[in-house]
Amino acid sequence: MEATANAHFSGVRPDGNGHFPFIESVHKQPFLIGVAGGTASGKTTVCDMIIQQLHDHRVVLVNQDSFYRGLTPDELAHVQEYNFDHPDAFDTEQLLDCVNTLRRGESVQIPTYDFKRHQRCTDTFRKVNVADVVILEGILIFHDPRVRVLMNMKIFVDTDADVRLARRIRRDTVERGRDLNNVLEQYAKFVKPAFDDFVLPTKKYADVIIPRGGDNHVAIDLIVQHIRTKLGQHDLCKIYSNVYVIQSTYQIRGMHTLIRDQETTKHDFVFYADRLIRLVVEHGLGHLPFTEKQVITPTGSVYTGVDFCKQLCGVSIIRSGESMENALRACCKGIKIGKILIHRDGDNGKQLIYEKLPRDIADRHVLLLDPVLATGNSAAQAIELLLQKGVPEARIIFLNLISAPEGIHLVCKRFPLLKIVTSEIDAALNQEYRVVPGMGEFGDRYFGTDDDVFW
Ligand SMILES: Nc1ncnc2c1ncn2[C@@H]1O[C@H](COP(=O)(O)OP(=O)(O)O)[C@@H](O)[C@H]1O
Ligand SMILES: Nc1ccn([C@@H]2O[C@H](COP(=O)(O)O)[C@@H](O)[C@H]2O)c(=O)n1
Ligand SMILES: [Mg+2]
Numbered sequence: 512m513e514a515t516a517n518a519h520f521s522g523v524r525p526d527g528n529g530h531f532p533f534i535e536s537v538h539k540q541p542f543l544i545g546v547a548g549g550t551a552s553g554k555t556t557v558c559d560m561i562i563q564q565l566h567d568h569r570v571v572l573v574n575q576d577s578f579y580r581g582l583t584p585d586e587l588a589h590v591q592e593y594n595f596d597h598p599d600a601f602d603t604e605q606l607l608d609c610v611n612t613l614r615r616g617e618s619v620q621i622p623t624y625d626f627k628r629h630q631r632c633t634d635t636f637r638k639v640n641v642a643d644v645v646i647l648e649g650i651l652i653f654h655d656p657r658v659r660v661l662m663n664m665k666i667f668v669d670t671d672a673d674v675r676l677a678r679r680i681r682r683d684t685v686e687r688g689r690d691l692n693n694v695l696e697q698y699a700k701f702v703k704p705a706f707d708d709f710v711l712p713t714k715k716y717a718d719v720i721i722p723r724g725g726d727n728h729v730a731i732d733l734i735v736q737h738i739r740t741k742l743g744q745h746d747l748c749k750i751y752s753n754v755y756v757i758q759s760t761y762q763i764r765g766m767h768t769l770i771r772d773q774e775t776t777k778h779d780f781v782f783y784a785d786r787l788i789r790l791v792v793e794h795g796l797g798h799l800p801f802t803e804k805q806v807i808t809p810t811g812s813v814y815t816g817v818d819f820c821k822q823l824c825g826v827s828i829i830r831s832g833e834s835m836e837n838a839l840r841a842c843c844k845g846i847k848i849g850k851i852l853i854h855r856d857g858d859n860g861k862q863l864i865y866e867k868l869p870r871d872i873a874d875r876h877v878l879l880l881d882p883v884l885a886t887g888n889s890a891a892q893a894i895e896l897l898l899q900k901g902v903p904e905a906r907i908i909f910l911n912l913i914s915a916p917e918g919i920h921l922v923c924k925r926f927p928l929l930k931i932v933t934s935e936i937d938a939a940l941n942q943e944y945r946v947v948p949g950m951g952e953f954g955d956r957y958f959g960t961d962d963d964v965f966w
Contacts, residue, residue: 540614541641542738542745543661546648547713548668549706550596551678553724554648557668560725561646564735568742569642571613575649577621577637578606581630590629591693596650596705603655606647609639610661616641626687643742650706653713663741666734667717668724672703744936747916751923754914755932757794763787767935770912771950777959784957787912787934788838788882795878795910795932796842799823820876824869826851828881828893831954835880835910847875851896853889863892873901876908882953884914884933885946887921894926904928912953913937915946 544561548554555574562570578601586593594600605622612619620636653659653667676698683689714720721730748754757763769775769783799820808814825839825848826832836848849868869875877897884890890909897907905928914933917940922931941947955961 540616541643541645542663542741543610543614544644544646544738545652545659545662545665546646546668547650547653547665547710547717548670548724549672549675549710550650550702551675551682552668552670553726554650554668556725557666557721557731558646558648560731561735561738564731565644565738568644569640570644570646571639571642572646572648573606573609573613573621573639575601575606575647575652576626577624578602578609579624579629579631581624587629591696593629594701594705595629595697596701596709598651598654598709601649601651603658607655607657610645610647610658613639613641613645614661643745644738650710651713653716654709659716664719664734664738665717667714667720669714669720669722670724672706740938743916743938747919747936751919751927751931753923753927753930754919754936755794755798755930756936757790757932757934759935763790763934770956771948773951777956777961780956784834784882784912784953785838788835789841791910791912791932791934792835792838792842792878795908795930798908798930798932799876822874823876823878824849824872825878825880826868826872826893826897828853828879828889829865831882831957832880834882834953834957839878839880851893853892863896866896868897868900872897875902876906877902879907879909880911881909882912882957883946883949884909884911884918884922884931885940886915886944887918890918890922891925894922894929908932913946913950915940 546554546558558572562572579595580600580602582590582593609619609621618638618640621639623632623635623637624630625632647658647662653665659665679698679702680691680694683694684691719730719734721727721734725731744756748756766783766787770780770787775783796819801817801820803815804818805813805815823843823846825836825843825846827836827848827850829850829852833850839846839848847869849872850866851863851868852865854862854864879890879893879897881890881893894904894907894909898904904926907926907929909922909929909931911931911933912935914931914936916936916938919931919936922929937946937949939947950956952961
């Protein structure tokens with residue numbers, strides 16, 4: 512990408528929330544958790560425990576059972592031959608519709624199912640309102656990739672088959688009015704083979720596997736703690752539409768695990784921090800306006816694409832921000848990069864002591880670089896300076912690896928038009944104003960000036 516002047520801007524306009532239509536708005540919908548596992552493994556019990564512990568959030572439970580297809584008279588006449596454990600027993604299209612409705616923030620009517628009659632209760636629906644967390648639970652809830660892909664977190668409840676069978680016998684004879692012989696026959700003929708063929712193969716999709724279901728309080732506490740952290744991030748993205756957290760993947764979480772580990776060597780820290788920085792920079796560039804452009808390919812065909820925004824520059828907040836310059840240069844050939852040094856002046860705030868910025872900065876989009884957003888004081892001071900230099904607030908994109916909620920509140924309240932692009936939002940600041948869990952002094956670890964480094 513060239514970083515020369517004279518770019519012309521696209522006709523693409525931000526929507527009412529200031530988003531460009533090509534940017535996906537991740538994390539704005541309810542946090543979706545999938546809970547799968549064999550019959551009577553304790554899925555419902557685990558969900559109830561999670562809901563109880565998340566009492567200060569709006570959580571709704573949607574059971575896959577509600578989407579069982581009602582049996583036709585013919586199927587009903589041969590119910591002993593019907594496989595309720597096969598994926599086709601469920602109306603997954605309807606389940607998908609309901610989940611998507613909830614994701615759009617709308618309430619939905621969920622069907623109710625009668626296990627005694629093997630029928631839908633045609634006149635009874637359960638209204639499920641919009642919530643912070645939606646839990647989808649069912650033996651085959653991970654089976655359809657279209658449903659699976661919507662989940663922010665996937666849990667598999669793993670309970671011994673004998674224990675499950677014992678529970679199933681008790682439940683089906685007591686609650687579902689079944690005869691013991693029929694329960695055993697159905698189990699051998701359908702439930703067990705379908706578990707092996709359809710349920711167990713979905714265990715690999717789980718982020719968390721809970722052995723022993725509801726008895727495993729440690730696992731459930733950890734899951735709830737994780738959901739709370741994620742909801743914190745989630746809430747911030749809902750409050751501030753200008754905060755973008757890059758979509759989390761195992762690769763990204765793996766890189767974060769490495770750079771946050773105090774025992775990671777300087778070499779590895781730099782390597783993985785650089786990879787993450789590159790991702791954040793690329794995501795940040797995706798928020799720049801663009802123009803449509805047609806080119807002729809070597810086959811002589813027309814390819815209609817886009818042309819990058821050319822009026823941009825980087826500004827790093829010294830010293831940590833300088834670690835992000837290489838990634839920006841690698842993405843934007845010849846980009847101008849200015850610098851701002853903010854010196855801590857006692858406990859009462861920050862003092863700017865150095866700035867070197869492109870003279871025409873007011874005409875450019877600015878990518879502000881600092882790997883950690885903690886209190887937000889340095890960032891706010893740097894942003895104030897950019898505004899004084901004539902940079903419109905809406906043309907500033909602040910890129911960082913980790914943001915603390917306190918910093919996000921400060922920056923977003925003061926500068927509502929600016930965008931923040933980050934790779935993770937952490938839990939909070941501690942009493943020393945350090946981000947927790949955080950990753951320590953980024954500059955020291957990156958530039959090797961930390962006395963305690965392990966290498
Ligand atoms: N840890 C447990 N100890 C004893 N009984 C349990 C435990 N977990 C679940 N149960 C019982 O086993 C049956 C099945 O549990 P449930 O949570 O409904 O499983 P699932 O939703 O996976 O089918 C229920 O009757 C429930 O009360
Ligand atoms: N009419 C029906 C419908 C379903 N089943 C069985 O329910 C099981 C799933 O529910 P869990 O709470 O155990 O996850 C599944 O194994 C079906 O065999 C049924 O018996 N009758
Ligand atoms: Mg259940």
